[in-house]
Amino acid sequence: MEDSDSVAVARVRSGDGDAYRVLVDRHSRSVFRLAYRMTGNEQDSEDVVQETFLRAYKQLHRWEARSSFGTWLYRIAANYSLDLMRRRKRHGEVTMNDSGPDDDALEMAQALPSADAGPERLLFSNRVQACVTGALNELSQQERTAFVLRHFEGQSIEEISVALGLSGNAAKHSIFRAVQKLRRALEPLVNTQS
Amino acid sequence: MNNVNEKHLNEEQFVLYYYGEDASGIQESVAEHLGECESCRTAYQTLQRVLNSVDSLPVPERGAEYESDVWGAVERRLPRRGKSFLSRWFATGWKPISAAAAMALVVIAAFLAGRGAGRGSLPLIMHKPAAQIANSGAENGAVRERVLLVAVGDHLERSQTVLVELANAGAPKNGSLDISYEQRAAEDLLESNRLYRQTAVSTGDESTRAMLEELEMVLLEIAHSPSAVSEKQLDELRKQIEDRGIIFKVKVFGKQVEQREAAPSNGNSGSSL
Numbered sequence: 001m002e003d004s005d006s007v008a009v010a011r012v013r014s015g016d017g018d019a020y021r022v023l024v025d026r027h028s029r030s031v032f033r034l035a036y037r038m039t040g041n042e043q044d045s046e047d048v049v050q051e052t053f054l055r056a057y058k059q060l061h062r063w064e065a066r067s068s069f070g071t072w073l074y075r076i077a078a079n080y081s082l083d084l085m086r087r088r089k090r091h092g093e094v095t096m097n098d099s100g101p102d103d104d105a106l107e108m109a110q111a112l113p114s115a116d117a118g119p120e121r122l123l124f125s126n127r128v129q130a131c132v133t134g135a136l137n138e139l140s141q142q143e144r145t146a147f148v149l150r151h152f153e154g155q156s157i158e159e160i161s162v163a164l165g166l167s168g169n170a171a172k173h174s175i176f177r178a179v180q181k182l183r184r185a186l187e188p189l190v191n192t193q194s
Numbered sequence: 195m196n197n198v199n200e201k202h203l204n205e206e207q208f209v210l211y212y213y214g215e216d217a218s219g220i221q222e223s224v225a226e227h228l229g230e231c232e233s234c235r236t237a238y239q240t241l242q243r244v245l246n247s248v249d250s251l252p253v254p255e256r257g258a259e260y261e262s263d264v265w266g267a268v269e270r271r272l273p274r275r276g277k278s279f280l281s282r283w284f285a286t287g288w289k290p291i292s293a294a295a296a297m298a299l300v301v302i303a304a305f306l307a308g309r310g311a312g313r314g315s316l317p318l319i320m321h322k323p324a325a326q327i328a329n330s331g332a333e334n335g336a337v338r339e340r341v342l343l344v345a346v347g348d349h350l351e352r353s354q355t356v357l358v359e360l361a362n363a364g365a366p367k368n369g370s371l372d373i374s375y376e377q378r379a380a381e382d383l384l385e386s387n388r389l390y391r392q393t394a395v396s397t398g399d400e401s402t403r404a405m406l407e408e409l410e411m412v413l414l415e416i417a418h419s420p421s422a423v424s425e426k427q428l429d430e431l432r433k434q435i436e437d438r439g440i441i442f443k444v445k446v447f448g449k450q451v452e453q454r455e456a457a458p459s460n461g462n463s464g465s466s467l
Contacts, residue, residue: 017272021265028264029256036253053268061372064364079355086351089452125250132251150213151248157215165358165441172206179209183244190243 005069012060024053027070031077037148038081040137048084052077074153075163078145082164085141128189135185139178146171147178203227203234208241342393343451346402349386350448353409356380357441360416361432370422373431380416387413405447412440 005026011019028049035048055076056063063072136144145164149155155163161171203224210217211224228235257263356379363371387410394403415434419427435441 020272021269024265024268025261028261032256032260033253037251042254049264050267050271053264054271057268057272059375062364067364083351083355086452087348128247129250129252132248136248136251151245162362165354165362175213176206176209179241179245180205182248183205183241186244186247187240190247191240 006065009060009063009065009069012057020053020057023056023069023073027073028053030070031073034074034077034148034153035081037136037152038078038145039085040133044081044084048077048081051080055080071155071159074149074155078149078163082141082145089141131186131189135182138181138185140174142166143174143178143181146174147182150175202231203238205241208238211238212241212245343454346390347448347451349383349390350444350451352379353383353387353413354441354444354448356383356416357412357435357444360428361435361441363428366423366425366428370424371428372422373416373419373428374421376416377419377421380413384410384413384417402447405443408438409440409444412438 005023008019008022012023031049031052032045035045035052036042039045039048052073056073059076063069136147139147142164146160146166149160149163150157157172157175158168160166160175161168164171166174207220207224210220211228214221228238356376360373360376363373365371387406391403391406391410394400394406412434415431419431423431
């Protein structure tokens with residue numbers, strides 16, 4: 001896969017602009033998933049996808065074949081998402097679902113027998129998802145970015161620190177704080193489930 | 195990570211273990227401890243369940259034509275082919291940043307005019323009817339400060355992007371690395387930086403002045419570097435950035451600006467940016 005990415009990049013670099021389509025086809029869905037997990041907003045995620053591919057195209061001379069093209073692309077997407085969220089916050093716009101951890105989901109979890117199945121369980125599962133969304137929205141932008149890169153993208157703390165321009169300790173503590181907040185919000189729910 | 199087997203594990207150790215981070219051989223020692231300590235095992239299982247539940251976060255599905263749609267949108271915005279990457283980028287990508295520098299001038303001129311001349315010369319960039327603005331001197335000051343805070347916040351964010359790009363640039367290939375992008379960005383940022391610094395001087399805001407002065411020295415270094423740098427030159431630039439701790443300072447300062455933007459206005463224009 002990475003070999004194919006290298007070939008496509010080499011073709012673009014040598015002037016074959018259409019070869020860039022191969023890279024867009026291959027990575028656009030995963031960039032969208034990353035962007036959505038970071039922004040929690042579909043429209044913003046589409047903006048991140050397009051901007052990521054435009055920025056990557058303009059900086060393609062910087063990519064080194066020994067590193068993964070996907071990881072490099074996610075780095076651009078993560079930084080752009082972070083900038084976007086900061087700009088939104090600065091200008092007082094609200095983008096993510098602004099709810100906190102879902103108290104109703106917690107009540108429902110306490111009311112349901114753990115082995116229950118069927119519509120109620122499905123409803124409960126939806127509420128858990130809402131609760132996770134709310135808990136993620138409680139994180140700071142940096143915590144959320146670091147956590148998403150670690151948890152969903154499987155990047156190491158060292159890779160995250162490089163991607164976000166943080167020290168290793170700062171990246172690590174962003175993840176610790178994120179996990180701590182998530183645990184506080186979700187632990188009552190998962191304990192009831194178990 | 196010392197004595198990991200003698201006392202209970204903490205949450206940080208759980209997190210590193212869960213994600214397979216192998217700091218100081220933590221995987222082996224934590225696994226061993228979990229095998230022996232029921233209390234830690236229970237705590238870790240709870241954390242596992244919490245983190246596993248995060249995987250349920252839904253992501254909207256994209257349609258079958260998604261890739262084609264993205265390509266269509268991206269292709270329309272790609273620079274025209276046939277020119278070099280950089281010439282295309284300079285032809286398109288720099289306009290917004292240059293406009294930002296011009297905007298900085300407008301914001302500062304408005305800010306200073308508003309402070310110095312009182313009600314008669316309020317900034318025009320505030321999206322309010324002039325009569326409404328003229329009715330409240332305190333509100334004018336607060337609005338002026340807010341406009342300036344937003345502008346300085348954006349300026350710091352752009353500066354940070356350039357510094358981080360340079361600090362993280364890979365090793366030069368074929369003996370040199372093209373940093374003309376950062377160089378042009380630094381040149382442009384220098385203009386706005388000088389204006390903001392002069393504003394800080396005129397308003398007596400010493401901490402802002404000092405931070406912008408330091409940032410200016412680094413931007414100056416970058417702007418005056420050759421557009422293609424050798425490994426040694428790149429290392430020197432990085433050293434400048436690291437020695438001054440400028441990325442950290444810009445981040446901290448940017449955060450303070452952000453907090454002040456977020457703070458409810460008290461109608462006082464204040465004495466600092």
